[in-house]
Amino acid sequence: MAVIAAGALSLGSWVAQAQADEVVEQIELGLELYQEEEYGAAITELEFAISDMRKLMAARIAETFPAPPDGWSAAEVSTSGGGGAAAMFGGGGSMLEREYRQDGGEGRLTAKLMIDNPMIQAMSAMFNNPALIAAQPNMERIRIGRESAILKWDPDNGSAEASFLMDGRILMQVDGSRLESEAPAVELLKAWDLDAVREQSAR
Known part of the structure; x- marks a missing residue:
């Protein structure tokens, strides 16, 4: 049972890390688009990043x-x-x-x-x-x-x-x-x- 629980925790951590990595990519792309003065596309990427960060925050609060x-x-x-x-x-x-x-x-x-x-x-x-x-x-x-x-x-x-x-x-x-x-x-x-x-x- 402990092995199953540890495996589930490890999987949850991996999913959270993968989502966090995606947020970093979105922010970096948003910055690149901003520097290229493609403001609309930059805003879209950053809004996706903010949405994903809110989901990560909600998941952590759910654990309380x-x-x-x-x-x-x-x-x-x-x-x-x-x-x-x-x-x-x-x-x-x-x-x-x-x-x-x-x-x-x-x-x-x-x-x-x-x-x-x-x-x-x-x-x-x-x-x-x-x-x-x-x-x-x-x-x-x-x-x-x-x-x-x-x-x-x-x-x-x-x-x-x-x-x-x-x-x-x-x-x-x-x-x-x-x-x-x-x-x-x-x-x-x-x-x-x-x-x-x-x-x-x-x-």
Whole structure:
């Protein structure tokens, strides 16, 4: 099993390296075209390079998503929204997300991550205003280490939403449904590798 895992890791590294090499070629070609004053072609090559770099960045951030809790299983990290993984970092309004299912039960969790998304600006006021949190039904502040997060829990329908805003531009959120308590959503949010998210999303 360890041999298979090591082989998969090696293959993933090779694919990432091959894509990175392609980015270098695109940048070099874009520079050559720019120096030849073929500006339209240069822009095209550089836009392809930027798109590929965004994909590499998205792949690294996908690795920060938490493993499934005991008694749960998880799907692969995917994208939602109209622009795909690359658009997540280009203002396209997309996000990375991962689905979790309760083994032998009906519980569902969805972990979402957004970076530099316009929606984040709209939510930031909530995180910074205790009065707004207190005014919302079924909403309370929770702790992620020394930092604050927001939990909305509706016991009547078993739905939860745990949200954490980091550095004013990175939103991590866990939505849950058909839950017996808010604990799975809160625990999954707390299990996120925050240091890795901050490192991989640095600009």
